[in-house]
Amino acid sequence: MDQARARALLAEERDRLQRLLGGSAGQVADDLPDETGVGDEVDDADRRDAEETDLAVDQLLRERWAALERAEARLAEGEYGRSVRSGRPIPDERLEADPLTELTVEESAAAEAGEFEEGDEGVGLASERHPYEVLDDADITPEEVLASEEDADEPTGGPDTGIHVERDDRRQ
Numbered sequence: 001m002d003q004a005r006a007r008a009l010l011a012e013e014r015d016r017l018q019r020l021l022g023g024s025a026g027q028v029a030d031d032l033p034d035e036t037g038v039g040d041e042v043d044d045a046d047r048r049d050a051e052e053t054d055l056a057v058d059q060l061l062r063e064r065w066a067a068l069e070r071a072e073a074r075l076a077e078g079e080y081g082r083s084v085r086s087g088r089p090i091p092d093e094r095l096e097a098d099p100l101t102e103l104t105v106e107e108s109a110a111a112e113a114g115e116f117e118e119g120d121e122g123v124g125l126a127s128e129r130h131p132y133e134v135l136d137d138a139d140i141t142p143e144e145v146l147a148s149e150e151d152a153d154e155p156t157g158g159p160d161t162g163i164h165v166e167r168d169d170r171r172q
Contacts, residue, residue, distance in 0.1 A: 009095065013100060017065055058070055070084075071099065071102075081093070083107055085107050
């Protein structure tokens with residue numbers, strides 16, 4: 001990709017992210033009822049949901065900002081438009097669609113599928129963290145797994161404490 005076009009794409013993305021970061025904080029929460037006002041649990045749930053959504057959007061924008069800074073650094077080094085994993089060229093069409101892309105289509109698909117070459121796990125946008133837990137048996141829920149384990153709070157019939165209580169069940 002031409003250096004001038006790459007600079008223009010990154011500048012457009014920088015402007016877009018600055019607008020989004022400036023307007024994201026508290027935007028949704030302002031539309032909801034005040035905490036001190038009369039309301040019910042649903043009002044409070046809506047407010048909490050809006051706050052969590054706002055935090056998630058803000059985090060995604062900050063991750064995108066970090067990717068922008070990495071892309072600008074690659075541009076300055078003359079490496080923009082090449083995969084951070086393999087060094088292979090990234091097609092101009094892909095860069096036009098997402099100027100912050102760091103991987104080829106094939107590498108991105110492999111990263112999403114969890115197929116990494118040894119030592120590549122932490123490179124580029126591919127994340128080691130995954131929000132979903134993979135279960136050994138998809139038919140067993142985590143609750144069922146916990147129910148099948150012994151409860152640590154239950155007495156195990158350990159040593160006798162020496163205290164015996166005798167009851168007299170005879171009625172008088």
